[in-house]
Amino acid sequence: MQLIAAGWSYPEITRARILVAEIEVETEGFRETEWQQSAAIVASEQTVGSITVCYLEQRPEQDEGPFLEEERELIEGIAGQLATLIDRHHAEERERHLSRVLQAIGNIHQLIVRERDAERLIEQACDLFIETRRYTCGWIAMGERETGPAALAQAGCRESDLSDQAVQGQWPPCRSLLLASEDDVAVLDPELDCQACGRQCHQDDHVAVVTMLRHGGHALGLLGVAFPKQRAMADEEKSLLLQIADDIAFALHNITIECQQSRYAQIVSSSSEAMALVDGDHVFLEANPSYRQLVGWSDREIVGKRVADVLGDDAYLGLVKPKLDQCFAGEDVRFEDVRQMTDGGRRVVEAIYTLCSGTDGTPSAVAACIRDITDLRHTEAALRKEKQFIQNVVDTAQAIILVLDPQGRIVQFNPYFEQLSGVPLEDVRGKDWFGTFIPASDRPRIQQLLRAAVSDAPTAGTVNAIVAKNGEERLIEWHNTTIHDDSGAPLGVLATGQDVTDRVRAVEALQASEAKYRTLYDSSADAIMMLAPPSWRFTAGNAATIEMFGVRDEAALCALGPEHYSPERQPDGSLSGDKAQAMIDIAMREGFHYFEWEHRRLDGREFSATVLLNRLELDGEPLLQATVRDISERKKAQERLQTQAQIISQTNDSVVITDMDGRITGFNRGATTLYGYQEKEVLGQPLDMLLPAYASGYFDRVVRGEIAAKGGLERELVVARKDGSEIDVRLSVSVLRDDSGEPMGAVGYASDITERKQYEAELRASEERFRGVFQGVTDGILLADHDWAFVMANNAMCQMLGYGEDELLALGMDDIHPEGDLPAVAEAFRRQLSGQEPRAHDVPVKRRDKSVFFADVNVTPITVDGRELLMSVFRDVTEKRNLQANVAQADRLASMGMLAAGVAHEINNPLAYILYNLESLTDELPRLGAAIKRSSSVPRDDAGDESPEGGAASLFNA
Structure with missing residues (x-):
């Protein structure tokens, strides 16, 4: 301030004052006088203050007044410099604000990715409001019922108010205020509108801001924060809060869906009743283990199969298809059926078909609940005819049923064993079981097991080989039961067996599969390594790990501690060792943890990576498996995408983004300028709103098909502005694709070509005029x-x-x-x-x-x-050349005439002199004068007029 006075003519009486916003700075002794000058401080095209310079005493006015022109320019220059400083300060504040916004969004996204518990999610989200966004306080009340919130989390609030209301089953008053508002975000004065929460909001210029947690049209809860009033008034701050609320609501919805799906899957999977889901084409969408067991198909085989292929054409066409059609027509269906299975068995079932509708209310599938009542029906039959029932069980069982007497002789076995062994029962009834079917090397052991079974010793689960008629050995797992008479004396052994040959082969295949997965582990593009407590050093790593960190081999990898593979500090400033331990603790506590990490190769080069830690147990000992993926290129791509997004947002060209249904999902500043709509007016609306009425359906008729066939289109067309006017634009449309390459929408770039059209019309008119002149000359x-x-x-x-x-x-x-x-x-x-x-x-x-x-x-x-x-x-120039030739000839003739006239002139002059002198002698010499006249008349007749021009003309005319 003291330096300002030195720039004026009378510094000793010069005083200055600067006003910026609510800040006032002035030199000592400043007061307003009539000898003063002021300049506005204009920053970002807005007047934010002023600077005033005055004299305390009057000074003689010069030609320019009390202040010189240079002094008037000086005060304007000082005001401009102050405006520049203010703009720079605002830009720095803006940069810091955007950094905090990106950090907040990133933290919320990380929280959503890793957290699968709703209450922990909202608790940690509230903490992030305070830590990252610097809100005064934040709270989330979760619940869909009007009776009150089901869960509550808060940070920075006075807990008693909100907690008391939650216990009483009441929503905070701000919920009703928000529901009554037409806006998605309500800005409330804590002193007037909300006495139940956010007591910290009572600081000067602080307000409470609330919004609903919504997803799919459902209100999942309420989110409230408090921060300075000027931030609350900013559309950007409201938009950010809405985005955070949408993200949290989306995460809560997903958690709810996952819980419901998990419960449903557990119920369906563990149900003893057979359950399946069939679509409108009568194709299996899903089937639980009971159903797969019922029909004798595996999960891999049955899903995607037609019902007719699984149940057989006769059963399908005769009963199941009509019942499915009846259910799809809107009726609940209940019936009984005897089901023929693919393995040859028959099952009596009670089936209940229920129609399932999609989210839009249209029928989408039939849920079939089938209860196997074979045993019930067989039990009923057994009450009537026990012997027949037992025989039927034996005949239809899909397991070996074998009866031996105490000496090991064959009493009975079922057809299944006949089929398996290739030996009819009648050929071996009464023969020794061991000598007939057991390999000689294993007979002593099996005989010992029979004696143990006869004495009621447990022998269940034993496995031994039998020899079929064709010499093939099959492995059978046996479960034995001793048969007693009424007195308790052993009558023999009832043995049921399952052919486990395929299972054993499957185990062998599993071992081969393990070797295959080991190969996949070794060849994985991601670095996979194992860490063991307490030092959490690497104990193993695949080839990608060795390449990623630049070590010689796995032994070299494990020889160094974790500190060698990370810089001293992470990008957030925390020590890598401390933060790594925190990440490990989370993974051990939660079972897994996913995060980003800055790693360092052995040569000192650093790179960004994602890390997924999974807790494992091996022989009862805890381990961590780390999957590390280098995302350096992805980071660069994200930065490029952010830059492109900013460019699109700021470009003057219109950019409109739609989904595949033609609804607007993006609308930049250039589009607002071109069409006259604000972004919030068009988001979610059909693209037709930007077209004249006669072009309705243009997206479906032209855009969708052309971008699907060609990947984009370019053309000129007429669009409609908000005020109803129509303008010509040049439109370029490109297809947007998701990560899998499938179309997910379109982006259109439009530029106003109205002036160009007018220019082209003028150009065509000019061209027509040019052609007229071109052809007319x-x-x-x-x-x-x-x-x-x-x-x-x-x-x-x-x-x-x-x-x-x-x-x-x-x-x-x-x-x-x-x-x-x-x-x-x-x-x-x-x-x-x-x-x-x-x-x-x-x-x-x-x-x-x-x-x-x-x-x-x-x-x-x-x-x-x-x-x-x-x-x-x-x-x-042919005629011109001819004319010039004639003129040249005329010029030559004229020259000759002029020559003749000159000669005549030279002759006539002395003759005239003589004539004049002889006239005086006329009287004396009439004869001589007449003679002279005769001699002088000759040249005068030849030359004509004495004038050179006259002579030339006469010669030319001659």
Whole structure:
């Protein structure tokens, strides 16, 4: 401030004051006087303050007043410098604000990705409000019922108010205020509108801001924060809060869906009743284990199969298809059926079909709940005929049923064993089981097991081989039951067996699969490593790990501690060692943890990566598996995308983004300028709102098909602005694709070409005028390229040469000039184009009939439709040359006449003198005078008038 006074003429009486916003700074002794000058401080096109300089005493006014012109410029310059400083300060504040916004969004996204518990999610979200966004306080009340919130989390608030209301089953009053508002975000005065939360909001210029947590049209809860009033008034701050609320609502919805799906999957999977889902084409969408067991198909085999393929055409066409059609028609169906299975068995089932609808209410599938009532029906039959029932069980069982007496002789086995062994029962009934079917090497052990079974010792789960008739060995897992008579004496052993040959082979295949997965582990593009407590050093790593960190081999990888593979500090400033331990603790506690990390290769180069830690147990010992993926290139791509997004947002060209249904999902500033709509007015609306009424359906009729076929389109069309006016635009549309390459929308770039259209119309009119002049002039005009290939000729040129236009344009320069004159003609044109001569005179030109005429030719370079051409203007000078020849002849005759007149003049002068002198002698010498007159009359008759001009004219006329 003291330096300002030194710049004025009278610093000792100069005082200054600066006002910026609510800040006032002035020099000592400042007071407003009538001798003062002021300048506004304008920052970002807004007046934010002023600077005033005054004299405390009057000074004599000079020609420029009390202040010099330089002093007036000086105060304007100081005001400009202050405005620059203020703009710079605002820009720095803006940069810091955007950094905090990006950090907040990133933290919320990380929280959503890793957290799968709703209450922990909202608790940590509230903490992030305080830590990242610097809100005074934040709270989330979760619940869809009007009776009150089901869960509550808060940070920075006075807990008693909100908690008491939650316990009483009441929503905070701000919820009703928000529901009554038409806005998505409500800005409330804590003193007036909300007495139940955010007591911290009572600071000066602080307000409470609330918004609903919504997803799919459902209100999932309420989010409230408090921060300074000026931030609350900013649309950007409201937009950010809405985005955060949408993200949290989306995460809560997903958590709810995951819980519901998990519960549903557990219920369905563990249900003893067979359940399946069939679509409108009668194709299996899903089937639980009970259903798969019921029909004898695996999950891999049944999903995607037609019902007819699984149940058989007879069962499908005879009963199941009509029942499915009946259910899809809107009726609940309940019936019983005897089901023939693919393994040959028959099951009696009770089926209940229920129609399932999609989210839009249209029928989408039939849920089939099938209860196997075979045993029930068999039990009922057994009450009537026990023997028949037992026989049926034996005959239809899909397991080995074998009865041996205490000595090991065969009493009974079922058809399944007959089929498996290839030996009919009647051929071996009463024979020794061991000698007939057990390999000799294993007979002692199996005989010992029989004796144990007869004595009621447990023998379940034993596995041994049997030899079939064809010599093939099959592995059977046995479960034995001792049969007693009424007195408890053993009658024999009932053994049921399952052929586990395929299972054993599956185990062997599993071992092979393990080897295969080991190969996948070794060949994975992601670095996969194992960490063991307590030091959490690497204990193993695949080839990608060794390559990523630049070590020699796995042993070298494990020889170094984790500190060698990370810089000292992470990008947030925390020590890598401390933060790594925190990440490990989370993974051990939660079971997994996903985060980003800055790693360092052995050569010192750093790179960004994502890390997924999974907790494992091996032989009862905890381990961590780390999957690390280098995302350096993705980071660069994200930065490029952010830059592109900013460019699109700020570009003056209109950019409109739609989904595949033609609804607007993006609308930049240039689009607002072009169409007159604000972004919030058009988001979610059909693209047709930007087109005239007669172009309705343009997206479906043209855009969708063309971008699907060609990947984009470019064309000119008419669009409608908000005020109803129509303008011409140039539209370029490209397809947007998701990560899998599938179309997900379109982006259209439009630029106003109204002025260009007007210019083109004017250009066409100008072209018509040019053509009129071009064809109307009497001089011949010929346009040629720089190789002298003719491209255009007017009518006069065609008539001059005797060709039609098409015939003339097929010729070249050597066709319209005599062959012997071509070098001279070319040189004349060259000199004219180089500026050495303004025009080529008397150029010989050859007509179609081989006759030659002479023309003056003016060759000029011109540009036509962006093409550099040469324009030659031919003027026939044949008549002029003839006239000039006549004039030259006349000039020669005139010269002769002038010569004769001169001679006569030279003769007449002395003769006249003589005549005058002789007149005085006339009287004395009449005869002599008459003679002299006779002699002088001769030249006078030949020459005529003595005037040179007269003589020339007489000679010319003669």
